[in-house]
Amino acid sequence: MRKNITYCGFIAIIGRPNVGKSTLLNQLIKQKISITSRKPHTTRHEIIGIQSEGIYQAIYIDTPGLCIEEKRTTDRCMNQIAKNSIANSRLIIFIIEGMNWTISDQIVMNNLKNKSLVLLVINKIDYISDKKLLLPYLQLLNQKRHFIDIVPISAKIGTNIDVISGIVHQYLPQSEHYFPKTCIMNHSKQFMASEVIREKLMRSLGAELPYSVTVTIEKFFINERGGLTIHGVIFVESTSHKKIVIGHKGGKIKIIGVAARQNMEVMFGTKIHLELWVQIMSGGRDYKNILPNIEYKNLTL
Ligand SMILES: Nc1nc2c(ncn2[C@@H]2O[C@H](COP(=O)(O)OP(=O)(O)OP(=O)(O)O)[C@@H](O)[C@H]2O)c(=O)[nH]1
Ligand SMILES: [Mg+2]
Incomplete structure (x- = not known):
């Protein structure tokens, strides 16, 4: 009997601190596996969340927010974790927040390799009252580098999470699944x-x-x-x-x-x-x- 073609790969979720990376991971996995708070630097470790859906297995890596300054050893450690995830994943979800592109976002983008496939996600759109303003902003962002797509979401409310899963599935390489279907995270x-x-x-x-x-x-x-x-x-x-x-x-x-x-x-x-x-x-x-x-x-x- 012929085996079904299956798809599997790693996707790093990156961005400056507090943009909603962990909230997005929890929504994608439909379970809370990564802690979240209003305070920057909530995530300090790499957190893996596995989403298995039919022939697709997407292995998402939540990372600590990249910090501009590396004042403390912990800053350097957390930056290193995030940079390792960027280096090891061909597919990257780069999250920004609301309608203002900051210097920290620029620094995160500078860390991306040219050959990386980058999906840009604008989170916290529930804060944007006039959604018409999004269109010119999307056009501006489009000039910053090549993105496979740009998706506005609200990770907190759950808006457009399925759109992200759908795009990720399209870019997963053909591969056997690495984890059993029932496995959703890597930590004890x-x-x-x-x-x-x-x-x-x-x-x-x-x-x-x-x-x-x-x-x-x-x-x-x-x-x-x-x-x-x-x-x-x-x-x-x-x-x-x-x-x-x-x-x-x-x-x-x-x-x-x-x-x-x-x-x-x-x-x-x-x-x-x-x-x-x-x-x-x-x-x-x-x-x-x-x-x-x-x-x-x-x-x-
Ligand atoms: N209003 C609103 N708040 C959000 C949204 N997504 C996340 N938040 C809030 O933003 C704060 C930061 O969210 P996290 O998911 O912890 O952010 P993070 O990027 O993982 O942060 P670090 O781990 O510190 O880098 C939390 O208080 C979330 O509830 C959203 O779509 N809308
Ligand atoms: Mg986090």
Whole structure:
């Protein structure tokens, strides 16, 4: 019997911080696998989301937002992750936001190779009240480089997500599928749990959150009631940061814990017993603690 022709490939989702890369990935996969917040630099690791639809398998790579300045080691690490994804993917979704092309967008574009197939996505169009203004803007963007297409979307509302999937399918190379149909992401449940806690920290603390905060999972096991017991440790840099995370009479950490537990119960489909600790990181801003899950040996630090 003849085998069906199938298509499969990697697609990097890139853009400056906060444009909505992770929100788009979650919409494409139809499940929340990448954390999002109003704060830039929410994504710190490469997150892979796999969308299998009939003969097509699209493997999307969500990346940390490319930063203009590399003041901190973490900036360099995150930029390196994004640049590696650009280098390793022939097909790229380049996201910009609203109606203003910024210097940061230009820098992201400068990192694209000439031979890359680039789909330009204008996100957050729900903010644009007069949609007629989009047409001249699209014409302007078209002159910047060759794009395989330019698609206005709202990742938050879900506008035009299917259009993106459809275009991506057209450009996937003929190949066997790399992952089983049921596989949708590459990370462990422990990693997902630590990311959910970090998301709630970012969402609940906003601008006052110390940039270097990091989360590790110390325990993760099925308990006697058949649910999951998870112990998470939030590492901060100083006593003052610890106070911010804990909040008055432990109020903040409680809100963070409840939100994280509820999210995990949906994500893992079971009851969760979550315990959180806040600890001061020894040795100050140690990049190995800040970004615990990436390969350092390939990075120039
Ligand atoms: N109004 C509106 N908000 C959006 C849209 N897409 C994303 N957002 C919001 O924009 C913020 C940033 O979204 P993320 O998906 O975390 O952005 P990101 O590009 O992954 O950010 P980094 O990981 O920090 O680089 C969040 O508050 C989202 O809810 C959209 O289409 N419309
Ligand atoms: Mg992100």
